[in-house]
Amino acid sequence: MLKTFKLGGIHPRENKLSAGEKIKALPIPEQVVIPLSQHIGAPATPVVQKGDTVKTGQLIAQAAGFVSANIHSSVSGTVTAIDYVTDASGLSKLAITIKVEEDEWIPEIDKNNKFLPNITLSKEEIIKAIANAGIVGMGGATFPTQVKLTPPPGNKAEFLIINGVECEPYLTSDHQVMLEKAEEIIVGIQSLMKAIDAKKAIIGIENNKEDAIEHFQQIANRVLGIEICPLKIQYPQGGEKQLIQATIGRSVASGALPISVGAVVQNIGTAFAVYEAVMKHKPLFERVVTVTGKSVKSPGNYLCRIGTPISQLIAAAGGLPDDTSKVIGGGPMMGRSMINIDSPITKGTSGVLIINEKEAARKTARNCIRCGKCVSVCTMGLEPYLLEKLAVTNMLESLEIEKVMDCIECGSCSYTCPAARPLLDYIRLGKGRTATMIRNRK
Amino acid sequence: MNKLFISPSPHIHSGDSIEKNMYGVLIALIPALLCSILLFGIGAIIVSLTAVLSCLFFEYMIQTFLLKKRASIFDGSAIITGLLLAFNVPSNLPVWIIIIGALVAIGIGKMSFGGLGCNIFNPALVGRVFLLISFPVQMTTWPLVEGISTAYIDAQTGATPLALLKEALHTGQSVSDFLTSETFIGYRSMLLGNIGGSLGEGSAIAILIGFCYMLFRKIITWHIPVSIFATVIVFAGILHLSNPDQFVDPFFHLLSGGMMLGAIFMATDYVTSPMSQKGMIIFGVGIGILTVVIRVFGAYPEGMSFAILIMNAFTPLINRYCKPTRFA
Amino acid sequence: MSTIIITIISLCAIGVVSAVILYFVAQKFKVEEDPRIDVVDGLLPSVNCGGCGYPGCRSLAEAAVKSDTLDGIYCPVGGADTMNKIAEALGREIKVEAPKIAVVKCNGNCDNRPRTSQYDGARSCAIQHSLYIGDTACAYGCLGCGDCVTACTFDAIDMDITTGLPVVNEKCVACGACVKACPRSIIELRKKGPKDRRIFVSCVNKDKGGVARKSCKVACIGCGKCVKECPFEAITLENNLAYIDFEKCRLCRKCVAACPTNAIQEVNFPARKVEVNMPKPTPTPKTVEKTTEVAIETPKVELDIKMTRVEEPVEVVVETPQVSTIEEKQVETVQVTEIETVPSFQAEEQQADAIKTEEIQAELAKITEALREENPELKTQEEVKTINN
Incomplete structure (x- = not known):
């Protein structure tokens, strides 16, 4: 009996079209555009100026405050602009544009591919290395990792939980990294365990990645303290709270952080980035991105430099199909639809999904038939039909009482609704307004 | 593009x-x-x-x-x-x-x-x-079952088992007397449907097949019908055990009248039933109790329709107070 | 029979006893309230729209009675009439406020502002705004999903399907609900203006001129021509966006003509006195030097006789319409001159009707005489030219 979370959940078609596609390195573009805000928290402040020459891996923007992250150049070349560019949503964000000239890396990075198993750094040095490398949550949340690894005093981390679930349909980047870089990931996990003084690490992997489970189990058997936990194929198995409940059986209270139950959760791609930072002194400037979609000619997993335009990635996968209706950054359940496909790949871009009109078109919303299916699939035990109604009528106090702030925006309710009501759209709106109300209260 | x-x-x-x-x-x-x-x-x-x-x-x-x-x-x-x-x-x-x-x-x-x-x-x-x-x-003039050749307007009519039971009890007969009398057609007939009554009161088996199909298609969940049946069995069972002569056994209740049809198709209507599982069970319990009360103590021989309508009125209240189990 | 009598007597007795108890209880637990609150409440329209800023008409009545002055207390639904009555009832002074109306400051319909994507989510401006730039290239413009229409309780704003922009009608009482509902703050409460006439910059785009112009043909590019043109200093330029202060604006319409992108809108004005057969919109810089042949169909001349408020010697340039053939050469500049009208709308409206050409000439001659009498320095345009030549 596979472990899973207790409430709700759905099982959309997995459509892992790019599964098994080996990671290919995408050629470096002629120009990269690196946004200054690729993470949760304050945008980084630039430390280079227009006209400067930079090398691959060089620091180009400094973290601005505690909850922020460093940003490094992913190419070598000349900084041509530090200006506003249009991001994927069409809005203007500050970014550093670098014209590429060859690919010279900073000398500190160990370019050698040799696997290094022994961690020589101390706990503090590990955290410092992670902070310097600008590592953020690679699953898409982009939370600065060093902040997660320094819990507030009085909180002790018992478990390190590694999210190898990749529950979103279509995405396979984590799966490939697990298959190709398993040993490195284990060392990364050991570094993280050392950083938070956790005695046990549990890697949660969804049961549709049996090869990865087997591979990891073989390696983990030789190592102390790391356990592999196969999980039932259910969305959103990879949600932080759901994963903690499934793996160690503890439920994070409403409004609380995972550290309150002694858990720290990290994405498996982040663990790999930690290995590179700690053992190879390599900052985060490239990542594996899945390009996929039913009409895409050759879906695959590509190792891309941060700042590469997404159009180049799409071209490598065979070009934009004619029946393209939506281009989504991320997975189909929680990804963001893009309007500007020349926008750059950022640290949080786990996949580019191209959907055709048949799959993308939203049906006309009808009356709520009170079937209760949204209630039965909600993983947080909320009542989406009620939250939608309260959000539409702007009853913010009632929304707070109905625990709208607990919503993880997984999208299971909208996915299930037979009347095709845009439940999550309104719930998100209500959540934002309620958060503002709560903030203004203080 | x-x-x-x-x-x-x-x-x-x-x-x-x-x-x-x-x-x-x-x-x-x-x-x-x-x-x-x-x-x-x-x-x-x-x-x-x-x-x-x-x-x-x-x-x-x-x-x-x-x-x-x-x-x-x-x-x-x-x-x-x-x-x-x-x-x-x-x-x-x-x-x-x-x-x-x-x-x-x-x-x-x-x-x-x-x-x-x-x-x-x-x-x-x-x-x-x-x-x-x-x-x-x-x-309330129910045609007798005469198979496929039953006439429409000119069908021969007779009372349903529930009506017959009520009449029998009224006239002083005990339950066991009624069950062994000729007017009662037997449990097997009730299961297969060979009884007078409304169209849907017919075959309990046919309705149960429909129930299984809906569960398989995930159209409804088991909570409401099962809680209705369980409540009826428990409540009518207690009454029956307390006085077997006065109160008929629960299986009679389950198989007669609109119990099957009502519990599986009418009470589970999306719009008028509660949304959370806890609420559904309370809903079912209410219907079960009300049906047995109306059947046993009330003037009408059949109480399912009224019971469901009364509990429909309570659905908004149940929805308000029976929130689903929260995550934490 | 006795049963009936006993019943009646006992019921009456219960009634009387209850009435006495109720009377004493009512007196003991009575809430002392200023009786004027009831009076003021009665004068208010009881719509409870919240447009005054108070939760309901009763709260406004309480606030009006409790405060010393009636500053900041204004019922937009009842308007000046109601406020005057309240002021009378309370024996207080009231400041006269001009009636206001909601103005949608965006003219980005499908022709002016091409669509760059299709929005498929829930029909709500707030949701669309929080998601992305919108279905055009302008990050500030109207999204057309109708949050303002939903918010209005007076049926005063409606979405025009052909343009995708909301239209305010005469039912508007300036309660401000649509202003709050719009996530991009496109709607503003502005003075209704005499004869319902208003002038405003129909744009809220704060991007630099080039960027704004690329996304919308009628965007404000922040060039500042209107600022220079306005004789009353009513226009300010901030963040690449011009804004007309409705308190200072005198509705002279000079800015409207000056705007190169036609971003400034004039509402409910009669058509301009000079009808020009010209493709629009083309930039029309004001020149007084060049004369171009202009075909005039129905020349309209504003004849202002009252010249009361003259702060400095004003060069009154009298227009001389020339009825001549249109020369089909590139007509770059148009001589559109206006009399420096003193803001007196009465004069304007009296004389705004079309007058035939000969009458104009005659009238003009008379006026020129009259003006010359007052100020011998005045010269007509032709004379200026002849002098210069």
């Missing part, structure tokens, strides 16, 4: 729709419909067809001419209301009464509240209870 579509997440949909759910319920009703035709003959066909067509007609007219919006009569809900209304009436009911019933069911029971999703009471039951109170004689 065409303009890109932009929308908030999620970007995919399960493909579930109102029609899929409604037509799934209709498919689940097919065994019961076939059974009713086999038991009651031409009358069953006439009654069912009239009810369904008049429900569709009235819904179309009201939506197009009174509400002045696009008619959506093929979403399946009107057809189900018609069929369930038909299953609740005798097979020799005159056509004009059925049409009135359909008008009340759709017009008052559903449209006056705002259409699909807005009604408080089960429309089919609203129609049925209206007919029962307005035309008590026609609504």
Whole structure:
């Protein structure tokens, strides 16, 4: 009996079209555009100026405050602009544009591919290395990792939980990294365990990645303290709270952080980035991105430099199909639809999904038939039909009482609704307004 | 290239729709419909067809001419209301009464509240209870089962087992006397459907097949029907054990009257039943208790319709106070 | 029989006893309230729209009675009439406020502002705004999903399907609900203006001129021509966006003509006195030097006789319409001159009707005489030219 979370959940078609596609390195573009805000928290402040020459891996923007992250150049070349560019949503964000000239890396990075198993750094040095490398949550949340690894005093981390679930349909980047870089990931996990003084690490992997489970189990058997936990194929198995409940059986209270139950959760791609930072002194400037979609000619997993335009990635996968209706950054359940496909790949871009009109078109919303299916699939035990109604009528106090702030925006309710009501759209709106109300209260 | 579509997440949909759910319920009703035709003959066909067509007609007219919006009569809900209304009436009911019933069911029971999703009471039951109170004689003269050759208007009539039981108890007979008497047709007949009664009271097995189909298609969950049956068994069981002569055993209750049809098809109606699992169980318990109370202590031989309608009124209250289990 | 009598007597007795108890209880637990609150409440329209900023008409009545002055207390639904009555009832002074109306400051319909994507989410401006830039290239413009229409309780704002922009009608009482509902702050409460006439910059785009112009043909590019043109210093330029202060604006319409992108809108004005057969919109810089042949169909001349408010010697340039053939050469500049009208709308409206050409000439001659009498320095345009030549 596979472990899973207790409430709700759905099982959309997995459509892992790019599964098994080996990671290919995408050629470096002629120009990269690196946004200054690729993470949760304050945008980084630039430390280079227009006209400067930079090398691959060089620091180009400094973290601005505690909850922020460093940003490094992913190419070598000349900084041509530090200006506003249009991001994927069409809005203007500050970014550093670098014209590429060859690919010279900073000398500190160990370019050698040799696997290094022994961690020589101390706990503090590990955290410092992670902070310097600008590592953020690679699953898409982009939370600065060093902040997660320094819990507030009085909180002790018992478990390190590694999210190898990749529950979103279509995405396979984590799966490939697990298959190709398993040993490195284990060392990364050991570094993280050392950083938070956790005695046990549990890697949660969804049961549709049996090869990865087997591979990891073989390696983990030789190592102390790391356990592999196969999980039932259910969305959103990879949600932080759901994963903690499934793996160690503890439920994070409403409004609380995972550290309150002694858990720290990290994405498996982040663990790999930690290995590179700690053992190879390599900052985060490239990542594996899945390009996929039913009409895409050759879906695959590509190792891309941060700042590469997404159009180049799409071209490598065979070009934009004619029946393209939506281009989504991320997975189909929680990804963001893009309007500007020349926008750059950022640290949080786990996949580019191209959907055709048949799959993308939203049906006309009808009356709520009170079937209760949204209630039965909600993983947080909320009542989406009620939250939608309260959000539409702007009853913010009632929304707070109905625990709208607990919503993880997984999208299971909208996915299930037979009347095709845009439940999550309104719930998100209500959540934002309620958060503002709560903030203004203080 | 065409303009890109932009929308908030999620970007995919399960493909579930109102029609899929409604037509799934209709498919689940097919065994019961076939059974009713086999038991009651031409009358069953006439009654069912009239009810369904008049429900569709009235819904179309009201939506197009009174509400002045696009008619959506093929979403399946009107057809189900018609069929369930038909299953609740005798097979020799005159056509004009059925049409009135359909008008009340759709017009008052559903449209006056705002259409699909807005009604408080089960429309089919609203129609049925209206007919029962307005035309008590026609609504309580049940044709006897004479198979497929049963006549329509001229069918031979007789009372249902529940009515017979009530009469027997009234005249002083004990339960065991009644069960062994000739007027009682036996449990096997009740299970297979060889009893007089409304169309839907027929075969319990046919209805259970429909129940299994709906569970498989995930159209309904087990909570409401199972809680109704469990409550009836417990409550009627206690009464029976306390005085076997006065109170009949729970299986009689389960197999007679509209218990099966009501618990599986009428009480589980989406719009009028609670949304959370806890709420559904409370709903079912309430229906079970009320049905047994009306049957045993009340004036009417059958209490299922009233019990469901009363609990429908409580659904908003149940929804308000029975919140689903939160994550933490 | 006795049963009936006993019943009646006992019921009456219960009634009387209850009445006495109720009377004493009512007196004991009576809430002392200023009786004037009831009076003021009665004068208010009881719409409870919240447009005054108070939760309901009763709260406004309480606030009006409790405060010393009636500053900041204004019922937009009742308007000046109601406020005057309240002031009378309370014996207080009231400041006269001009009636206001909601103005949608965006003209980005499908022709002016091409669509760059299709929005497929829930029909709500707030949701669309929080998601992305919108279905055009302008990050500030109207999204057309109708949050303002939903918010209005007076049926005063409606979405025009052909343009995709909301239209305010005369039912508007300036309660401010649509202003709050719009996530991009496109709607503003502005003075209704005499004869319902208003002038405003129909744009809220704060991007630099080039960027704004690329996304919308009628965007404000922040060029500042209107600022220079306005004789009353009513226009300010901030963040690449011009804004007309409705308190200072005198509705002279000079800015409207000056705007190169036609971003400034004039509402409910009669058509301009000089009808020009010209493709629009083309930039029309004001020149007084060049004369171009202009075909005039129905020349309209504003004849202002009252010249009361003259702060400095004003060069009154009298227009001389020339009825001549249109020369089909590139007509670059148009001589559109206006009399420096003193803001007196009465004069304007009296004389705004079309007058035939000969009458104009005659009238002009008379006026020129009259003006010359007052100020011998004045010269007509022709004379200026002849002098220069």
